[in-house]
Amino acid sequence: CRYYATQVMFTKHRVRTIPCVGVTRLRRSITNVTCTSSSSSSKSITFVRHGQSTWNAEGRIQGSSNFSVLTSKGKDQAGMTRDMVRDMEFDICLRSPLARASETADIVWAGRTPGLVDVSDLREIDLYAFEGLLKAEGVEKFGAKFDKWKKQPEEFEIDGHYPVRELWDRATVVWENVLLRQPHSKILVVAHNAVNQAILGSALGFGPHYFRRLLQSNCALSKVSIGEDFKPNTGRGIEMEFFNQTPKSPLDAKKAVVGLICGPASIDEEALITNTIIYMLQKSNIKRLMFSSTGASARLAQKILDSKNNLSFETHVVETVEEILSHLKSTDDVGASIVIHDKKLCQDFMAHSLDLNDGSIFKLSPGGLSVLNMTGGPVKNPIAICINHHLHLDEDEPDVDFI
DSSP, rough: OOOOGOEEEOEEEEEETTTTTTTEEEEEEEOOOSSOOOOOOEEEEEEOOOOOOOOHHHHHOOOOOOOOBOOHHHHHHHHHHHHHHTTOSEEEEEESSHHHOOOOOOHHHHSSSSSSOOOOGGSSSOEEEEEEHHHHHHHHHHHHHHHHHHHHHHGBBBTOOOHHHHHHHHHHHHHHIITTOOSSSSEEEEEHHHHHHHHHHHHOOOGGGGGTTSSOOOTOEEEEEEEEEEETTTTTTEEEEEEEOOSTTTOOOOSSSEEEOOOOOSHHHHHHHHHHHHHHHHTTTTEEEOOOOSSSHHHHHHHHHHBBBBOOEEEEEEOHHHHHHHHHHHOOOEEEEEEOHHHHHHHHHHHHHHOOSGGGGGGGOOTOOEEOTTTTTTOOOOOEEEEOOOOGGGGGOOOOBBB
């Protein structure tokens, strides 16, 4: 496939008025992309959400409107993301044409070649009359509809549209007409929270009812690898290398979370990750620690227990997903339940939490941290905060002494 930046076309334009702010916006339809052939060979695709925007800061619903730009904080976030991808190789950068994503891409791409390509279908979810509203305005003006948007977004309807369902359909179009037709093997995509959710979710075989279970932070990185047998909406031929990675610790949360740490598989791996894991956990609010009975994961857990300055928490030996769940029946207390175990059990727990048949789709590395928001208990549709987060392994931590 030959993708010509100069031949990206918008087939329809229409202007809408957002009543609450009295402004107009340009809505673009599906992008037509000129390609000479189709290719689904192996690719790695890295997704970035834009930095904080002015409407993010105001708490205003943005949708696919184009009236917000990056704040100074958003520009700083984009700069940190640029540093995170500095040593990563990319063949092309595809971006949403909306200003907040376009500006983020300019900063992250930082003069690489070739240039940036705008793709209309990477715009944010179309939210029609909701766009521009503050939360309080949405509640006041739309009442039950706004409640449906918050609690059952896949069933939410407005102006004759079902925005989340439309978004999932558009995500399939992005895979079939844009990403899989790229001749390039290393692709950077800079877009938005909801559209990135839909693209990643549809790739993993998740339907629209998964909306808000794959939330992404401003300027977070997520990366997947797809093989020749990949097909959207099946979960086949895809591997998630990491999800929602930012410099901020994912355990810095004021909710009940489960943190899965993929244990070392060798003495060498154990030596590489032990101090950084202990350092990270000492800065976190840990409520309970679960670990294997033998092996490197058990030794790592024991070193955590022996380390200085750690707070008091429950400890449990676990060997199955069911045993982990048995200690999570009451998870309304704020703090983290940490599980240190082999890769297979961590993958199995991720699969169970996200209603997947096979957890091998998650490429977990030694010391990698995956965090699930379990507020309300393990049956309340856990939310993936991050998967295989590994920036903590690169921190310059002080030496950790043991008793």
